[in-house]
Amino acid sequence: MARRNWIPPSVDVSVPNIARIYDYLLGGAHNFAVDRELATQVERVRPDSRSVVRVSRSFLARCVRFMVGQGIRQFLDIGSGIPTVANVHEVAQDAAPECRVLYVDKDPIAVAHSELMLANNDRARIVHADMHDPDSILDHPQTRALLDFDRPIGLLVLLMLHWQPDESEPWKAMARYREALAPGSYLAITHVSADNQDLTLTEVTDLIKASRSADQLTERSYEQVLDFFGDFELVEPGLVGCPAWRPTGPGDMSDAPEANTLIYGGVARKHDVSRPSSDQ
Numbered sequence: 001m002a003r004r005n006w007i008p009p010s011v012d013v014s015v016p017n018i019a020r021i022y023d024y025l026l027g028g029a030h031n032f033a034v035d036r037e038l039a040t041q042v043e044r045v046r047p048d049s050r051s052v053v054r055v056s057r058s059f060l061a062r063c064v065r066f067m068v069g070q071g072i073r074q075f076l077d078i079g080s081g082i083p084t085v086a087n088v089h090e091v092a093q094d095a096a097p098e099c100r101v102l103y104v105d106k107d108p109i110a111v112a113h114s115e116l117m118l119a120n121n122d123r124a125r126i127v128h129a130d131m132h133d134p135d136s137i138l139d140h141p142q143t144r145a146l147l148d149f150d151r152p153i154g155l156l157v158l159l160m161l162h163w164q165p166d167e168s169e170p171w172k173a174m175a176r177y178r179e180a181l182a183p184g185s186y187l188a189i190t191h192v193s194a195d196n197q198d199l200t201l202t203e204v205t206d207l208i209k210a211s212r213s214a215d216q217l218t219e220r221s222y223e224q225v226l227d228f229f230g231d232f233e234l235v236e237p238g239l240v241g242c243p244a245w246r247p248t249g250p251g252d253m254s255d256a257p258e259a260n261t262l263i264y265g266g267v268a269r270k271h272d273v274s275r276p277s278s279d280q
C-alpha cells in the first residue's frame, strides 16, 4: 500500500493505535485498516462503543464551556488526540475569542494534524510530549509563550489516564501538573470506570492486550480516579458517569444505559489560598 502523505515516517501503520481508533469511532478519516479492525472487534463486544466516545466528547464541550463561564481563558489539554469536531479551542474561542489553548499529545499523527489545523490560529498550539514528562510540557517554549501560569488555567486530561498503567505512576505526574497551576484553576478528568462493570469490559481489555497496541487499558475505581484530583475541590455534581455531569439535553446521554456509566467525569477547582492544617 502506498503511504498517504499525511502519515509521519515514524508511524508503523501495521500496529493499532488508540488515537486513531478513537478517531475512527468518532467518524474521522485518520485511521488505518489495523485500527478499524480492532475497533470492529471491540464494537462486537461493546456495541455501545460509538455512543461511549460520543458522550465523553460531549462532556468535553460542556466542561470547557463551564470553565469559560467561570472566567477561565487559557487551557492546557493533555492527550488531546487527533482533531475532530468541536475541538477545545473551537468550543472555548466560540464562547470567548481571546481563549488560548495549548494541546499536548504523544502521538505523531495527532500532532501533525493539530499543527495543520492550528496553522492560522495564533492562540492555539500543540506540543509533542508524553504526560509522564511534566517538565518538558510545562517548560516548553510554546507552553510558556501561550499560557500564563500566574493566572488560572483549565487543565483537561480527558480519556487519557486509563492508558497509563499504575507502574508508570500517573498520579505523580498529575501532582506536578496540579502544583504548577495557579489558585482558581480547574482540572477536568474523564476515565474508564472499573466499578460495576460487566464482563464485556474485561473482553475489551483482553482484545487490546492481544493486539500489538502500545497502549493498554487500565480501568480504575471511583477512589483511584478521585486521587487524580488531589486536594482540588470537585464542583457539583462531583465525579459521576460523564453524561450525568451537568447535561444540557437528551443528546448528552446515551440510549445504551451502560454507556452512561462506563466513563467517570468530573471537574475540580484549585482552592484560592493554602488551607490551614486541622490542628491550627
Ligand SMILES: C[S@@+](CC[C@H](N)C(=O)[O-])C[C@H]1O[C@@H](n2cnc3c(N)ncnc32)[C@H](O)[C@@H]1O
Binding pocket: 018, 019, 022, 056, 057, 060, 078, 079, 080, 081, 082, 104, 105, 106, 107, 110, 129, 130, 131, 132, 157, 158, 159, 160, 163, 164, 215
Ligand atoms: C482517546 S484519545 C482522547 C482525546 C481527547 N482528550 C478526548 O477526550 O476527546 C487519547 C489521547 O491520549 C494520547 N495519549 C495517550 N497516552 C499519552 C501520554 N502518555 N502522553 C501524551 N498523550 C498521550 C493518545 O495519543 C490519544 O491521542
